[in-house]
Amino acid sequence: YRLNGVGIGKAVDIIQKMGLPDKKPCRVIVLDNNVPQISLYYKPIIGDSVPEASRRDWNVSYDLGGTWKEARKIGRKNSSLFKVDVVVYPEVSLKNLIITQIYQVLFNLSPAVEVSFWKGMKLTAQVVVPVYNDGYGRLADKVHPGFLTLQQTVRLPYNMWITGTLGAFNASRYGGDLKVFHVLKADERFSFEGRIGLTAAYKWDGFEFYYGTKMRLTWSLGTNFYWSQYNVQVSLKGEQYLLGEKGVRFDLIRHFRYCSIGFYAMKAQGAKSNGGFRFQVALPPYKYKRKGYIPRVTPSKNMGIAYNAGNERYYYKGFRANASENIMSNNSFNPYFIKSELLNF
Numbered sequence: 001y002r003l004n005g006v007g008i009g010k011a012v013d014i015i016q017k018m019g020l021p022d023k024k025p026c027r028v029i030v031l032d033n034n035v036p037q038i039s040l041y042y043k044p045i046i047g048d049s050v051p052e053a054s055r056r057d058w059n060v061s062y063d064l065g066g067t068w069k070e071a072r073k074i075g076r077k078n079s080s081l082f083k084v085d086v087v088v089y090p091e092v093s094l095k096n097l098i099i100t101q102i103y104q105v106l107f108n109l110s111p112a113v114e115v116s117f118w119k120g121m122k123l124t125a126q127v128v129v130p131v132y133n134d135g136y137g138r139l140a141d142k143v144h145p146g147f148l149t150l151q152q153t154v155r156l157p158y159n160m161w162i163t164g165t166l167g168a169f170n171a172s173r174y175g176g177d178l179k180v181f182h183v184l185k186a187d188e189r190f191s192f193e194g195r196i197g198l199t200a201a202y203k204w205d206g207f208e209f210y211y212g213t214k215m216r217l218t219w220s221l222g223t224n225f226y227w228s229q230y231n232v233q234v235s236l237k238g239e240q241y242l243l244g245e246k247g248v249r250f251d252l253i254r255h256f257r258y259c260s261i262g263f264y265a266m267k268a269q270g271a272k273s274n275g276g277f278r279f280q281v282a283l284p285p286y287k288y289k290r291k292g293y294i295p296r297v298t299p300s301k302n303m304g305i306a307y308n309a310g311n312e313r314y315y316y317k318g319f320r321a322n323a324s325e326n327i328m329s330n331n332s333f334n335p336y337f338i339k340s341e342l343l344n345f
Contacts, residue, residue, distance in 0.1 A: 008342070060338045088299050105132060126146035126323055195218075218242060220249075221237060231256070255331050260331065281302055301328075
């Protein structure tokens with residue numbers, strides 16, 4: 001299942017149908033690329049008149065309890081290690097700079113080979129194939145590499161994840177990126193995140209690589225609050241962008257099963273305030289199978305667009321470190337979102 005909430009709900013249904021331990025608690029730990037993300041915990045109530053558990057009885061949390069230390073020693077079946085995915089990312093860019101034309105359009109289909117060789121590791125090698133180019137220049141009209149990255153994620157105690165990435169990113173940047181994400185144990189609606197990148201510029205002319213050596217430091221530090229009743233995420237960050245300007249950014253995003261929609265606003269020193277909206281939409285098929293080690297070809301899990309309402313072309317520039325990174329995928333293991341999916345499916 002490409003939608004985590006739907007897939008976890010199906011897993012819970014199977015576990016309940018098989019039969020839960022009699023008068024004993026049960027914990028399900030959910031992994032992503034073999035790194036634990038969340039757990040679902042069921043504790044029977046002694047003397048409860050309800051003979052069977054339902055989805056509502058499971059508590060979803062970032063807390064793994066004490067069982068993960070024992071469970072991770074057990075051999076896995078049907079591991080995803082060494083299994084190749086060919087993920088086709090549809091990419092659409094629009095700009096409105098000519099008074100006699102509504103939009104200039106760039107449409108690419110960008111397949112990426114994605115594979116993991118050890119726990120938490122992900123290798124991505126992407127090729128950008130232009131399908132339609134109106135006004136985006138000669139270089140964008142050539143087949144050329146896209147993301148070429150090596151990424152490693154580890155989970156530390158106290159609900160903390162660290163992700164480091166090396167390689168060629170989007171926005172014509174190459175170098176390194178380090179991201180830290182921490183969730184408060186006392187109240188999991190609150191989280192903190194920090195990010196620092198050291199990159200330089202590059203460009204592809206077909207498969208000829210031209211690179212600069214002037215490194216730029218970018219960083220971001222902020223906090224998030226998740227309003228679980230409406231699956232709304234509020235974020236406030238201080239950031240430094242590629243030109244060295246420092247600023248603040250505010251995001252308000254609502255997450256649904258098949259899409260995430262939000263607004264953002266930004267203000268940096270020496271630049272006019274800017275903002276806009278963004279959305280990410282899940283792409284079918286929502287269910288698929290893998291046959292052994294045969295490479296699996298699928299479209300990306302979702303695609304989206306960020307609208308630059310202020311038409312800012314110079315300031316507020318940044319980059320993404322991985323092809324699959326977006327507002328929808330970043331929220332896909334949020335325990336409050338998963339719980340709402342269990343109840344509303």
